Amino acid sequence: DVKVTQSSRYLVKRTGEKVFLECVQDMDHENMFWYRQDPGLGLRLIYFSYDVKMKEKGDIPEGYSVSREKKERFSLILESASTNQTSMYLCASTATVNTGELFFGEGSRLTVL
């Protein structure tokens, strides 16, 4: 089975802190994604990567950056956390040939105080 692992299920940070959310997949997928999930808003794409060291902005990239140094790992970085970044963050991956069939991690719930 495909496994997408998010390192932290729950995090509590303070305003202004730098936050790292880590995601690792074990299926050699080229594409990796970071989504933000908020009640009533569904999933919104923050950033995605279609190859190592490649990244593209999604729909809401402001306040976030990403890093993909290795194929299996995709990190989301909040340079200076703010309270409006309190949310559930979901990582996903897929092979390029599998259009739309994303495999998701269990999510990281971030609270910024």
Add this chain to the structure above:
Amino acid sequence: AQSVTQLGSHVSVSEGALVLLRCNYSSSVPPYLFWYVQYPNQGLQLLLKYTTGATLVKGINGFEAEFKKSETSFHLTKPSAHMSDAAEYFCAVTLYGNNRLAFGKGNQVVVIP
């Protein structure tokens, strides 16, 4: 750009009754359509997908959906609801070769005993 609309954020259904979740899409070219399910405290998982061919697609756990081009719809149904169907359901759309999905806002399904 492609988009989907899901009406009614919360849907209550009695155990044993029909589950019907509506999804309408907007796309200028033939789309790929998906339903994902999210159980409590978990990530999303693929329920079913339409790419090409047969317009009635069957998924896991007894769910099915029908692609109707004339109505630009991809409604999800299950003949008889089970308590284990309580979850959030998301419709999504993309185009062939594009893994950047557009998600709907989701339907939270509550099953009443």
